[in-house]
Amino acid sequence: MPMSSPDKAWKGRFTVPTDAFVEAFTASVGFDHRLYRHDIRGSVAHARMLAAVGIIEEREAALIAEGLAAIEKEIDEGRFPWSVGREDVHMNIEAALIERIGEVGKKLHTARSRNDQVATAVRLYLRDGIDSLIGQLQRLGGVFLMLAEREAETIMPGFTHLQVAQPVTLGHHILAWFEMILRDSERLIDARGRVNVMPLGAGALAGTSFPIDRQMTAQALGFARPAENSLDAVSDRDFVIEFTAAAALIMIHLSRIAEELVLWSTPQFGFIELGDGFCTGSSIMPQKKNPDVPELLRGKSGRVIGHLTALLVLMKGQPLAYNKDNQEDKEPLFDTLDTVRDCLRALTELLPATTFHRERMRREALRGYPTATDLADYLVRRGLPFRDAHEAAGRAVRLAIDQGVDLADLPLAALKTCSPLIEDDIFPVLTLEGSLAARDHWGGTAPRQVLEAAARGRQRLADLALRSAG
Numbered sequence: 001m002p003m004s005s006p007d008k009a010w011k012g013r014f015t016v017p018t019d020a021f022v023e024a025f026t027a028s029v030g031f032d033h034r035l036y037r038h039d040i041r042g043s044v045a046h047a048r049m050l051a052a053v054g055i056i057e058e059r060e061a062a063l064i065a066e067g068l069a070a071i072e073k074e075i076d077e078g079r080f081p082w083s084v085g086r087e088d089v090h091m092n093i094e095a096a097l098i099e100r101i102g103e104v105g106k107k108l109h110t111a112r113s114r115n116d117q118v119a120t121a122v123r124l125y126l127r128d129g130i131d132s133l134i135g136q137l138q139r140l141g142g143v144f145l146m147l148a149e150r151e152a153e154t155i156m157p158g159f160t161h162l163q164v165a166q167p168v169t170l171g172h173h174i175l176a177w178f179e180m181i182l183r184d185s186e187r188l189i190d191a192r193g194r195v196n197v198m199p200l201g202a203g204a205l206a207g208t209s210f211p212i213d214r215q216m217t218a219q220a221l222g223f224a225r226p227a228e229n230s231l232d233a234v235s236d237r238d239f240v241i242e243f244t245a246a247a248a249l250i251m252i253h254l255s256r257i258a259e260e261l262v263l264w265s266t267p268q269f270g271f272i273e274l275g276d277g278f279c280t281g282s283s284i285m286p287q288k289k290n291p292d293v294p295e296l297l298r299g300k301s302g303r304v305i306g307h308l309t310a311l312l313v314l315m316k317g318q319p320l321a322y323n324k325d326n327q328e329d330k331e332p333l334f335d336t337l338d339t340v341r342d343c344l345r346a347l348t349e350l351l352p353a354t355t356f357h358r359e360r361m362r363r364e365a366l367r368g369y370p371t372a373t374d375l376a377d378y379l380v381r382r383g384l385p386f387r388d389a390h391e392a393a394g395r396a397v398r399l400a401i402d403q404g405v406d407l408a409d410l411p412l413a414a415l416k417t418c419s420p421l422i423e424d425d426i427f428p429v430l431t432l433e434g435s436l437a438a439r440d441h442w443g444g445t446a447p448r449q450v451l452e453a454a455a456r457g458r459q460r461l462a463d464l465a466l467r468s469a470g
């Protein structure tokens, strides 16, 4: 970015030019140039409103809009001469407008301040960013549902404390991931409602002496309403914090899923094989196939959590109204949007390219006596209080361990030494399939329930799409 020090917008008040280091130190154009489309959208709506209420002429508003459109094209095509001396995206564009259309360009900033201007641009930018992330979450949700339906009958060990606990279906496990990201989508939709409020008209802090029509500008920009209080409108960045908090939760979920994928892809688990396109090898160990993509999903959660912390600390202690501190909201916000976007894309593309080793999962589900609870439940159905049933089933596990066999392989006579209530109808109960089929209720892991939950999931995704569009 070329350094140049053009005349400042505030040159009237100053006698000594800005120190060169201070100019660079206070500039934000190096990163906030990303706001250009949204800044221009806000400016065009503002100019049209100024004309509609008679503050400038229609002809002038048209010239401003045309000039801004030409500038937008120049920026799109990478031909725009950004200047650090002009500090930020807003003053770069305004100065370029004045150069291009002359005196009329100087009228754009009537009844406006950079404080309400920047808050508006950030809100418009973030609104688009949220909409695009919601779309990505919906696509990922679709992949989860496709996999859950495909793997509705695939048996795997369910874990607590990372120890084999009870058998579950892989479909059920994947539907747990689906629930996480569905809540993430709802959180984004919810945050969007508080982003979608228009600061323009707040001026620097106290509003404006011109007879503006804020409803008109808000409507033109698709905002739900103008902000209620001018001091609050220019100063609070809680909407950025709230979004970043929702984004941090998305990253936590992706990180947890990624951690499972990393574990599952080890030879020790052997549950999955990631596609070659999503892994790398080692420069020294020829046998290695490293799960880089899930590891990065896990690692990148740290950045977003860090951004959330930075933004919270940035806001804390700021008196009303606008303070330059707020210029520091942009890099964390932009990096959060980029990181979540890339991570969602990575997981959405990685999962369909993953092979699930069903036989291996089933074999591992058999280890660790995961149907011991089913034996206890069986005894309860025969009239034994649960605590006694638990003890009897524990004795059966002890026997099986001693004999080096599975629970279902113990002879009936041996099982009967644990409880005389056990009959030969126990054997189907002790199988993995029997255990799964028994959990046949809303939210349970039985294959039938998984298919029904996935069908409801499709409807919930569709409802979400309607809500986010509305």
Ligand code: ARG
Residues within 6 Å of the ligand: 028, 032, 088, 114, 115, 118, 322, 324, 326, 327, 328
């Ligand atoms: N670049 C500034 C920001 O990001 C724009 C607002 C500056 N306003 C001011 N009065 N200095 O917040």
